[in-house]
Amino acid sequence: NVAHGLAWSYYIGYLKIVLPRLKDSISVFNENNRFLLKCKKTWKLHILLPLNCEVYDSLWRADSRIQFINNLPELNVDRAGIKRRTYKNSIYGISDEDQKTHFCVVEYATPLQSLYAMSQDENAAFSRQARLEQAKLFCRTLEEILEKSKECSGCYQLIVYNDSEENDKHFLSKEILRHLKQQN
Amino acid sequence: NVAHGLAWSYYIGYLKIVLPRLKDSISVFNENNRFLLKCKKTWKLHILLPLNCEVYDSLWRADSRIQFINNLPELNVDRAGIKRRTYKNSIYGISDEDQKTHFCVVEYATPLQSLYAMSQDENAAFSRQARLEQAKLFCRTLEEILEKSKECSGCYQLIVYNDSEENDKHFLSKEILRHLKQQN
Ligand SMILES: Nc1nc(=O)c2ncn([C@@H]3O[C@@H]4COP(=O)(O)O[C@H]5[C@@H](O)[C@H](n6cnc7c(N)ncnc76)O[C@@H]5COP(=O)(O)O[C@@H]3[C@@H]4O)c2[nH]1
Numbered sequence: 001n002v003a004h005g006l007a008w009s010y011y012i013g014y015l016k017i018v019l020p021r022l023k024d025s026i027s028v029f030n031e032n033n034r035f036l037l038k039c040k041k042t043w044k045l046h047i048l049l050p051l052n053c054e055v056y057d058s059l060w061r062a063d064s065r066i067q068f069i070n071n072l073p074e075l076n077v078d079r080a081g082i083k084r085r086t087y088k089n090s091i092y093g094i095s096d097e098d099q100k101t102h103f104c105v106v107e108y109a110t111p112l113q114s115l116y117a118m119s120q121d122e123n124a125a126f127s128r129q130a131r132l133e134q135a136k137l138f139c140r141t142l143e144e145i146l147e148k149s150k151e152c153s154g155c156y157q158l159i160v161y162n163d164s165e166e167n168d169k170h171f172l173s174k175e176i177l178r179h180l181k182q183q184n
Numbered sequence: 185n186v187a188h189g190l191a192w193s194y195y196i197g198y199l200k201i202v203l204p205r206l207k208d209s210i211s212v213f214n215e216n217n218r219f220l221l222k223c224k225k226t227w228k229l230h231i232l233l234p235l236n237c238e239v240y241d242s243l244w245r246a247d248s249r250i251q252f253i254n255n256l257p258e259l260n261v262d263r264a265g266i267k268r269r270t271y272k273n274s275i276y277g278i279s280d281e282d283q284k285t286h287f288c289v290v291e292y293a294t295p296l297q298s299l300y301a302m303s304q305d306e307n308a309a310f311s312r313q314a315r316l317e318q319a320k321l322f323c324r325t326l327e328e329i330l331e332k333s334k335e336c337s338g339c340y341q342l343i344v345y346n347d348s349e350e351n352d353k354h355f356l357s358k359e360i361l362r363h364l365k366q367q368n
Contacts, residue, residue, distance in 0.1 A: 005186030006193060008308055009298040048265065057262045068267050078241045081232065081291035083252055086270035107265035114193040123332055124192055148307055 002118070002126075003134040006111040007141035011149070017085050018075060019045060019155040024070045026105065029091070033070070037091070037103050041183045044157045045089060046176060048105040051135045051162040053116035054099075055108040065095040065173035069103065090105075094173050094180075102180055111138060157183065186302070186310075187318040189294040191325035199330070202259060202271050203229060203339040209256045213275070217254070221275070221287050225367045228341045229273060230290040230360060233326075235319045235346040237300035239292045249357035253287065270323040278357050278364075286368065287362055295322060341367065 026043045030036060036076050037043060048055075056062040069091045076084040093101040112135060118124040119131040139160050144150055163171050208225045214220060221227060232239075240246040253275045260268040277285040296319060302308040303315040323344050330336055343363050349357050 002185065002192075005189045005298075005302075006306075007192055008186075008302050009193070009295060012301040012305070013294060013298050022345055037312055045313030055264050057264060059265045074270075079241045080239050080241060081274060081276075081293045082272060083255055083274045085272065086258075088266060088269065090265060090267045110197060110264045111193060113264055114189070114196050117196040118189075118192050121192075121196075123329065145307065 001134075002115070003137035003139065004141055006114065007138050007145060010111050010142065011107065011145045011152075014087075015045075015146070015152055015156070016149070017077065018089065019152040021075060022072075022089070022105070022155050025075070025089070029070070029072050036069070037105075039183075042104050042180055044105070044155055044183075046104055046157045046159055046179065047104065048108045048137075048172075048176075049139050049158055049160040050108070050112065051132060051139070051160065053112045053119070053131055053135050054163075055110075055113040055116060059092060059106070059172075063170055063172040065170050066106075066176070067093045067095075067101075069093050072105065083101070094176055096173075096177055102177060104176070106176060106179060109138070185318075185321065186299070187321035188300065188325055191322050191329060193293050194293065194326065195329045195333070195336075198271070199229075199336055199340070201261065202273065203336040205259060206256075206273070206289070206339050209259070209273070213254070213256050215337070220253070221289075223367075225239070226288050226364055228289070228339055228367075230288055230341045230343055230363065232290065232292045232356075232360075233319075233323050233344040234296065235316060235323070235344065237296045237303070237315055237319050238347075239294070239297040239300060243276060243290070243356075247354055247356040249354050250290075250360070251277045251279075251285075253277050256289065257273055266325070276359055280357075280361055286361060288364060290360060293322070293326070 023043050059066040072089045075087040079085045089105050093103050094104050095101050115131050118126040119128055161175050207227050255274050257271045258272040260265050260270055263269045273289050276290050277287050279285050297334040299315050299318055302310040303312055345359050
């Protein structure tokens with residue numbers, strides 16, 4: 001089961017490394033940036049999980065109301081022979097209907113991009129049907145893993161959505177803001 | 185099949201990005217470092233694939249004859265919402281029995297570290313038996329994917345080995361040097 005392995009790898013090789021240090025990282029950023037991220041309840045990694053696996057490399061291209069602000073201080077770790085492999089997360093400003101900006105740390109779950117690419121490559125033998133099933137399995141498995149993880153408790157917010165039906169070009173910003181409001 | 189997805193994700197999310205630029209990267213490094221990597225036939229990414237999934241974060245700890253020299257110029261790419269995500273590879277000096285040093289770009293295949301961690305986590309329900317099968321499947325799948333990849337042709341060398349039986353603490357350096365000699 002492709003998604004099962006991808007969810008575990010995403011947890012073990014990434015979230016388990018970055019999440020425990022995230023709040024400190026945001027705290028340092030805030031001190032140097034006039035306390036941009038005001039509400040501590042939103043000091044989490046907001047992970048975008050589009051079930052259709054359409055992952056944009058730039059969030060602004062997905063929705064023009066999502067603007068890149070800055071990267072958090074980077075984390076450098078020796079890993080599997082790579083000296084000082086770099087991990088970084090990006091802060092975005094998200095505008096609402098009243099043009100007020102809300103700040104948060106947000107990104108797509110990278111493995112969904114792999115699922116998408118697999119369904120495009122003829123050698124992977126992976127249909128669009130299978131891709132949707134695997135995307136759902138990825139989200140479910142990731143949720144279960146994170147719920148059991150003490151190290152990552154309170155450090156993340158999963159944002160699962162299916163925007164294949166959406167004609168609203170500001171669907172994504174509204175979806176993220178909806179989740180941010182729920183945390184306040 | 186866990187390994188199938190990890191091999192595809194490793195190719196799509198990493199090798200397809202770094203391998204096509206590797207020779208240029210080594211060329212730039214060489215010009216600034218007195219042409220340390222002399223033999224162009226070894227201008228490849230040497231990927232270590234230990235079937236027992238024992239991946240060290242520092243190669244020197246695996247074998248003291250493997251010394252870190254420097255990192256290649258880094259590659260920064262916007263990916264899945266992360267601005268300027270960093271990719272880097274490390275150059276090592278490997279000493280032979282006559283204490284002569286040979287230079288190359290080498291690292292472990294990180295997904296094997298995920299397989300190892302999965303076999304250690306009780307929630308993953310992944311036995312040591314399954315881990316060995318998946319490690320072999322990972323290597324086979326990766327080999328097949330890379331053989332069909334035009335972009336990556338001539339840019340990599342897979343070094344598959346099983347050193348569970350080895351009592352030679354310089355097994356790894358000898359194994360890498362054996363592969364380097366074959367390319368000359
Ligand atoms: N957003 C994000 N930022 C990161 O820095 C990062 N690093 C890993 N991941 C995701 O976590 C999971 C586990 O990573 P692992 O390192 O075991 O496998 C990685 C690793 O073997 C290799 N790879 C990717 N980036 C690098 C890198 N910079 N250096 C070495 N290897 C890398 O290719 C695999 C797939 O990478 P991604 O497809 O980007 O997604 C990974 C994966 O889903 C990241 N996700």
